[in-house]
Amino acid sequence: MSHSPFNNLTIKKFHQGLVNKDFKALDIAEAYFKVIEEKDKEIGAYLTPLKDLAYTQAEETDLRIARKEAVGELAGVPLALKDNMLVKGERTTAGSKILNTYRGTYDATVISKLKNEGVVFLGKTNLDEFAMGASTENSGFHPTKNPHDLTRVPGGSSGGSAAAVAGHMALAALGSDTGGSIRQPAAFCGVVGLKPTYGAVSRHGLIAMASSLDQIGPITRTVEDAAIIFKAIAGQDSYDSTSVDVSYGDELTNPDFQKIKSLTVGIPEEYFIDPSASSGQGGIEPEVRAGVESVIAALKSAGIKFKKISLPHTKYALSAYYIIVPAEVSSNMARYDGIRYSQINHESEPSNLLELYTKTRSRGLGAEVKRRILLGTFVLSSGYYDAYYAKAQKVRALVKSDFTEAFKDVDVILTPVSPTRAFKIGERANDPLAMYLADIFTIPVNLAGLPGISIPVRQVKSEKENVSQSISHVANKHVTDLPIGFQLIGKPFREADILGLGQLYEKI
Amino acid sequence: MIDKKTLEHLAKLARLELHSHEEEKMLHDLGKVFEHFEELKELDTESVVPLTGGTESKNVLRDDNKKQKPIARDVALEAFPHVEQGFLKVPPVFEEN
Numbered sequence: 001m002s003h004s005p006f007n008n009l010t011i012k013k014f015h016q017g018l019v020n021k022d023f024k025a026l027d028i029a030e031a032y033f034k035v036i037e038e039k040d041k042e043i044g045a046y047l048t049p050l051k052d053l054a055y056t057q058a059e060e061t062d063l064r065i066a067r068k069e070a071v072g073e074l075a076g077v078p079l080a081l082k083d084n085m086l087v088k089g090e091r092t093t094a095g096s097k098i099l100n101t102y103r104g105t106y107d108a109t110v111i112s113k114l115k116n117e118g119v120v121f122l123g124k125t126n127l128d129e130f131a132m133g134a135s136t137e138n139s140g141f142h143p144t145k146n147p148h149d150l151t152r153v154p155g156g157s158s159g160g161s162a163a164a165v166a167g168h169m170a171l172a173a174l175g176s177d178t179g180g181s182i183r184q185p186a187a188f189c190g191v192v193g194l195k196p197t198y199g200a201v202s203r204h205g206l207i208a209m210a211s212s213l214d215q216i217g218p219i220t221r222t223v224e225d226a227a228i229i230f231k232a233i234a235g236q237d238s239y240d241s242t243s244v245d246v247s248y249g250d251e252l253t254n255p256d257f258q259k260i261k262s263l264t265v266g267i268p269e270e271y272f273i274d275p276s277a278s279s280g281q282g283g284i285e286p287e288v289r290a291g292v293e294s295v296i297a298a299l300k301s302a303g304i305k306f307k308k309i310s311l312p313h314t315k316y317a318l319s320a321y322y323i324i325v326p327a328e329v330s331s332n333m334a335r336y337d338g339i340r341y342s343q344i345n346h347e348s349e350p351s352n353l354l355e356l357y358t359k360t361r362s363r364g365l366g367a368e369v370k371r372r373i374l375l376g377t378f379v380l381s382s383g384y385y386d387a388y389y390a391k392a393q394k395v396r397a398l399v400k401s402d403f404t405e406a407f408k409d410v411d412v413i414l415t416p417v418s419p420t421r422a423f424k425i426g427e428r429a430n431d432p433l434a435m436y437l438a439d440i441f442t443i444p445v446n447l448a449g450l451p452g453i454s455i456p457v458r459q460v461k462s463e464k465e466n467v468s469q470s471i472s473h474v475a476n477k478h479v480t481d482l483p484i485g486f487q488l489i490g491k492p493f494r495e496a497d498i499l500g501l502g503q504l505y506e507k508i
Numbered sequence: 509m510i511d512k513k514t515l516e517h518l519a520k521l522a523r524l525e526l527h528s529h530e531e532e533k534m535l536h537d538l539g540k541v542f543e544h545f546e547e548l549k550e551l552d553t554e555s556v557v558p559l560t561g562g563t564e565s566k567n568v569l570r571d572d573n574k575k576q577k578p579i580a581r582d583v584a585l586e587a588f589p590h591v592e593q594g595f596l597k598v599p600p601v602f603e604e605n
């Protein structure tokens with residue numbers, strides 16, 4: 001096979017080729033590793049390739065096909081895994097030096113589910129340390145670069161997974177999303193990313209960042225691929241008491257487009273603020289606005305109804321999020337004490353236990369992790385708890401009730417994913433607040449526990465779509481440069497609506 | 509607002525040690541973040557019931573029988589860097605004198 005055979009490969013096409021015996025799973029796994037060996041030196045999507053495991057898994061699928069056994073749609077599919085999910089016996093670092101030598105003690109539930117499907121695990125991908133960041137620059141090992149422009153970030157924290165899929169170094173990937181960590185890198189890299197409803201997918205074996213917000217989801221080339229993977233990983237799990245028993249039917253992967261066309265889509269005014277707005281939250285780039293408007297025009301032409309809505313507490317979501325997350329972080333990070341999981345080399349042997357804790361954590365954890373631990377310790381301390389943590393939980397309730405109200409009138413909400421396209425490496429690295437602002441449109445979705453999907457805005461074909469002259473001009477000029485994503489937000493456990501609408505958009 | 513003394517106290521509670529240059533940057537960054545949090549004060553939340561988790565709070569119960577296969581002792585111990593004869597080895601908890 002030539003070295004770039006994957007440009008149009010999808011899970012469905014892969015499956016057809018595999019069962020038609022056009023190729024073997026091992027051929028494809030080898031071809032992906034060839035691309036990884038050529039390209040990943042400059043992109044840096046992977047932390048730990050899993051070549052031996054991948055080849056063994058691919059051979060197992062090939063053997064089953066040779067024996068004429070029926071195989072599922074995901075058998076042999078080459079997948080990348082964000083390195084905060086445990087794979088038994090394999091190195092799992094969460095992008096942190098403190099876990100440099102740690103190997104998974106058991107399989108995360110999503111991993112065992114995908115192993116049962118016969119998925120091939122190509123490797124563990126890079127992330128901001130413990131998923132704390134929006135650019136993958138905070139990795140304890142190396143930054144990942146955007147395959148569309150190597151001077152720019154791939155987004156984060158699942159930047160390695162998004163870059164692997166965008167760079168044809170994996171057919172699909174898993175990421176995790178606490179405030180946008182699947183959707184924002186998917187948008188920056190021009191791929192699809194689904195953050196499921198909180199509770200739809202088990203978090204067992206996901207290294208926790210903020211437990212009341214974290215969710216695992218797919219990063220893929222098409223919406224249909226995202227639906228196929230989501231269907232395979234969703235479900236209640238006795239190892240995660242926050243997972244919920246929901247029966248997702250066939251509509252995820254085979255939407256009834258007549259039904260989809262009857263959905264009403266809401267456009268929240270608060271998500272289209274101008275840069276000059278007094279909110280101080282940056283506003284959206286004109287190119288992003290034009291891209292999202294082109295999507296609205298395309299969907300309108302397909303018969304979708306739109307309605308203006310208001311989510312009045314949007315502007316407070318960021319503050320609430322950056323109180324709640326550090327609070328949970330400060331608790332979740334307490335386990336990294338130098339006794340469990342992994343070893344940090346000390347200049348001199350610690351003379352007592354307290355010194356071991358302090359030295360290990362100070363050397364093993366990066367600046368953003370320390371910042372969140374300290375911030376979280378503060379907002380939970382007596383005297384400040386009510387002013388910050390309790391207040392943030394109330395604001396979280398208000399953000400959620402905004403959505404509940406809006407969903408009385410509309411079925412799906414459409415917004416940009418991030419206010420800007422991929423920014424330059426280093427541009428925001430020293431300014432935490434600027435980095436946090438990259439997630440202002442995705443954070444409210446996590447606070448409310450809703451499903452959200454990021455889908456690439458297609459290059460605008462102005463003759464085909466009913467877009468006004470000026471918008472199509474701006475869009476044509478810029479959309480081709482860097483990817484732009486739009487976000488669809490659904491009602492709780494209505495992934496079928498956003499996946500269906502996304503699949504409709506892909507067909508227009 | 510967090511001053512140098514508070515920061516040092518927080519670091520001690522969180523078992524972190526900050527170098528003086530780290531301290532300076534941390535105070536600056538946290539200052540900016542807390543400035544942003546000020547906006548929450550304009551919001552009246554007196555009568556709002558807080559949302560304390562990701563899902564509706566309800567009990568998740570199961571029958572009281574052995575279900576989970578425990579992780580084998582030797583496998584669990586692999587996650588600890590210092591092990592001697594099946595025991596965890598740690599520095600002294602108390603110092604002499």
